[in-house]
Amino acid sequence: MxxxxxxxxxxxxxxxxxxxxxxxxxxxxxxxxxxxxxxxxxxxxxxxxxxxxxxxxxxxxxxxxxxxxxxxxxxxxxxxxxxxxxxxxxxxxxxxxxxxxxxxxxxxxxxxxxxxxxxxxxxxxxxxxxxxxxxxxYRLTEGMRRIREMINSGEVGRIYAVDLVFHNAYGPDKPWFYDPALSGGGCVMDLGVHLVDLALWALNNPGVGSVSGKLFSGGAPLKDVTSQVEDYAVATIELETGAVVQLACSWKLQAGCDAVISATFYGTKGGVSMRNVNGSFYDFTAERYRGTSRETLTMPPDEWGxxxxxxxxxxxxxxxxxxxxxxxxxxxxxxxxxxxxx
CATH class of the missing domain: 3.40.50.720 (NAD(P)-binding Rossmann-like Domain)
Incomplete structure (x- = not known):
């Protein structure tokens, strides 16, 4: 599609x-x-x-x-x-x-x-x-296309939980990214925007209930969003459907690879997930979960950029x-x- x-x-x-x-x-x-x-x-x-x-x-x-x-x-x-x-x-x-x-x-x-x-x-x-x-x-990756189709078809049942992750081992190289007046925010604005978009898009834009977040800078809670930007964030988004979305994103995280990126949707009839391969920013695989088994939906290469x-x-x-x-x-x-x- x-x-x-x-x-x-x-x-x-x-x-x-x-x-x-x-x-x-x-x-x-x-x-x-x-x-x-x-x-x-x-x-x-x-x-x-x-x-x-x-x-x-x-x-x-x-x-x-x-x-x-x-x-x-x-x-x-x-x-x-x-x-x-x-x-x-x-x-x-x-x-x-x-x-x-x-x-x-x-x-x-x-x-x-x-x-x-x-x-x-x-x-x-x-x-x-x-x-x-x-x-x-990321909407246009083959993996997310397949995931959205499967969710819309009802194949994985009613989605009740979504886990989203985007950790980048590096950080932006331009100073304006670190000035909230110029950037609007840190890793949430830079990376979290993709995660929130994927969740709402894949679920056909449900209403949003409560939203809470915790922001960090340099390993400590962010004290003032008007003078600092976050380099690590977690958030919980409750949807009007009853589903809950959990999000985590970061810059410069010591995660043992270049990037950790995933979008996983859990439903009453199974789950579907897109994850990056070997820390890549570009290569993704998508899988369908049934209990303890998994089925591959898509694999690299995929020229989605x-x-x-x-x-x-x-x-x-x-x-x-x-x-x-x-x-x-x-x-x-x-x-x-x-x-x-x-």
Whole structure:
């Protein structure tokens, strides 16, 4: 099942090869560009990055693109969509700026530093009637696709417990990540956003009841979320269905490998789980549990990293406009705010 099938909006007349601008083209940004170009349905018209070297590297992927200095320059070229990969503090403002010019947006997560920012972007997309998507890319792994299908089919019964983990043995290498005014938060904002999204998405966006969280920094409880960011967090989310979600995420955890990533759903007829393989950030296996036995559902390789961006580009080329499913972004952000106690 594709993301297009999961988040379908009413298509208008298909655009004749939409022209895109890319704002921020570091390694991840260039990876998205490759995936988008791989659809064969769009053209890259403009590239902007503070680093001339990064912009030049991206230009090798799209030799016809114009290298410019800012989002304003990109929008002035009359593009149909913009791909945003800038620091988190800029995401909401830049997304709204593009949407108000009638330009569709694909944004790096998080869309905003809090629920108010995210809601403002979604409102702007609705008003402009433009397609808005965020790179919540773990939805697009083959493992999570299979897990969601099995949950929706009722094969594992009623889901009553969800365990989510994302431990990263490393930490961000840019100073702004550690300033809550710029980042919106630490590992919860960076990694927990994926976990909360996976839980709500896989369970078809149930209502959320109580939310509690415990944040740590340097091995001690976080004292002030306005001046520090957390590097370890645990949270419990109670859903209106009666299910309980437990979440743990961290930066720089001494876990014996590069990363520990998993999403496990326990139901009355069994369980399903996606886990990373040998500490990899990219390779995952999915399994179906029955008592003490397990069945493999998916295994590597799976080139999932650019799927969300490619799907957005394909949907844009097909003429799709605002998708009401963008409200799911608000629901995720609201849970994050509650984990932070704000």
């Amino acid at each position: 594709t993301q297009q099938a999961l988040f379908k909006s009413s298509p208008e007349t298909a655009l004749a090869r939409p022209r895109l601008g890319f704002l921020g083209v570091g390694w991840i940004g260039r990876h998205r560009m490759q995936a988008i170009l791989g659809t064969g349905s769009v053209d890259v018209a403009a590239i902007a990055d503070p680093s001339a070297d990064m912009a030049a590297e991206a230009g090798k992927l799209a030799p016809e693109a114009k290298l410019v200095s800012s989002l304003d320059d990109i929008l002035d070229l009359g593009v149909d969509g913009v791909v945003i990969a800038t620091p988190s503090a800029m995401h909401a403002e830049q997304s709204i700026q593009a949407l108000e010019r009638g330009v569709a947006v694909f944004c790096q997560k998080p869309l905003g530093r809090n629920v108010a920012e995210v809601q403002a972007v979604v409102d702007a997309a609705r008003k402009a009637d433009r397609l808005l998507c965020v790179d919540l890319s 650019g799927r969300a961006a490619a799907d957005w580009a394909s949907r844009l080329a097909a003429g799709e406009r605002f998708d009401p499913a963008a409200e799911e972004l608000v629901a995720v952000s609201r849970v994050l705010d509650r984990i932070y106690g704000r």
